[in-house]
Amino acid sequence: NAGVTQTPKFQVLKTGQSMTLQCAQDMNHEYMSWYRQDPGMGLRLIHYSVGAGITDQGEVPNGYNVSRSTTEDFPLRLLSAAPSQTSVYFCASSRSDRAPGELFFGEGSRLTVL
């Protein structure tokens, strides 16, 4: 079972470049989310979605855009990368945000912005 798949696993960007982190899940989950994890900060929620066409901001949304055109995919876009966005990014999904369901995480995408 694929579960939650993130690509790429590693990426190096220069300041000002744009890129998209891909996230796909094959479990027909309604809820999808993006986190970033930095040393000493724990996981912080960037954006989340409760279904196709619905997105909302988390704790640290600035500098990131998301869209949810299908149930399966939830890409995270960095429009103009900054060194402060150097981090490990995790995508997670669950069956529903209204039930205390298990969150399934991807393996992470390590981004370095020079």
Added chain:
Amino acid sequence: DAKTTQPNSMESNEEEPVHLPCNHSTISGTDYIHWYRQLPSQGPEYVIHGLTSNVNNRMASLAIAEDRKSSTLILHRATLRDAAVYYCIHYAGNNRKLIWGLGTSLAVNP
């Protein structure tokens, strides 16, 4: 926002039980308590969750205090593969913004 408090680190010996504590004094009556763990260089993985009564699964047990302001994750026989950071998350059914703390880093000695 839901807040939890956990010790920064704990240590255990292999094949001994481990009790990982968590305080969640701001919890409300409908908030579930979830535990996740994160092995090095991996995404977090679900361990267990509960609301009021104690819960068991093949990975661990969750003991929830009667006032629900604290809980304890119990690993019955620690193995080297249990060395990870364990997160206690205070999760409300209508709160879509899970707030993660720094967790407890568990070291398991052979």
